[in-house]
Amino acid sequence: MEGGTVVSGDPSTGTEVRDARREDLPQLLAIYNHWVLTSPATFDIEPLSGEAWERWFEGHRAPDRPVLVAEAAPGGGGRGRLLGGAWLSTWRVRPGFARTAESSIYLHPDAREQGVGRALYSALIARARSLGLHTLIAVITPPNPGSTALHRSLGYERVGMTREVGWKFERWQDSEIWQLMLDRAPRPADRRTGR
Numbered sequence: 001m002e003g004g005t006v007v008s009g010d011p012s013t014g015t016e017v018r019d020a021r022r023e024d025l026p027q028l029l030a031i032y033n034h035w036v037l038t039s040p041a042t043f044d045i046e047p048l049s050g051e052a053w054e055r056w057f058e059g060h061r062a063p064d065r066p067v068l069v070a071e072a073a074p075g076g077g078g079r080g081r082l083l084g085g086a087w088l089s090t091w092r093v094r095p096g097f098a099r100t101a102e103s104s105i106y107l108h109p110d111a112r113e114q115g116v117g118r119a120l121y122s123a124l125i126a127r128a129r130s131l132g133l134h135t136l137i138a139v140i141t142p143p144n145p146g147s148t149a150l151h152r153s154l155g156y157e158r159v160g161m162t163r164e165v166g167w168k169f170e171r172w173q174d175s176e177i178w179q180l181m182l183d184r185a186p187r188p189a190d191r192r193t194g195r
């Protein structure tokens, strides 16, 4: 989806959340590649090329696989500067899994711990609900206190852990599986105001 629709604005964080557009891809890739190089939060090992990122974006054209971005809003000192992105991906390909998606989020390192993650991920969860999805899966490589706190705060529960499934930074890494039941979970209170 490439509508560029504004999903939410948040004066407290100076953030606007909207659907990603093709022109966002270079900034979004720079953010993602930062974490590729510095963190086991993603199991890409080498920075992705622009062409690979374009293909990835093409794979998210279906309405039920949105890519949302958070942008510094006008007056926030930087129209056009991307603060991060969050998206839904196919969790498993067989048709019976169609109402489950994997959620992911990556912020610019300077945009962390200011409520941007909450604003962006809340919008993604709201979109998942509006799409009629049943549940979201998130995969967290421990330890990741920021990601753990964000997911817990928005209602995800840790439902399992797979041991030593990824190899990065010269060691085996575990993966925690976190899950949000969209049909049952109470909607997290909108606590963005006042931050």
Ligand SMILES: CC(C)(COP(=O)(O)OP(=O)(O)OC[C@H]1O[C@@H](n2cnc3c(N)ncnc32)[C@H](O)[C@@H]1OP(=O)(O)O)[C@@H](O)C(=O)NCCC(=O)NCCS
Pocket: 035, 041, 105, 106, 107, 108, 111, 112, 113, 114, 115, 116, 117, 118, 119, 138, 139, 140, 141, 144, 145, 146, 147, 148, 149, 150, 153
């Ligand atoms: C994980 C990430 C998206 C969190 O976004 P953020 O904007 O920093 O989070 P927010 O400021 O919205 O905070 C959300 C909650 O997490 C808490 N939190 C954020 N960073 C934290 C940290 N380092 N340690 C402990 N708690 C933290 C906040 O206090 C807040 O808690 P509350 O809801 O109870 O008030 C961001 O740190 C990031 O992009 N990290 C690198 C990439 C990554 O790990 N992605 C996740 C892959 S699974």
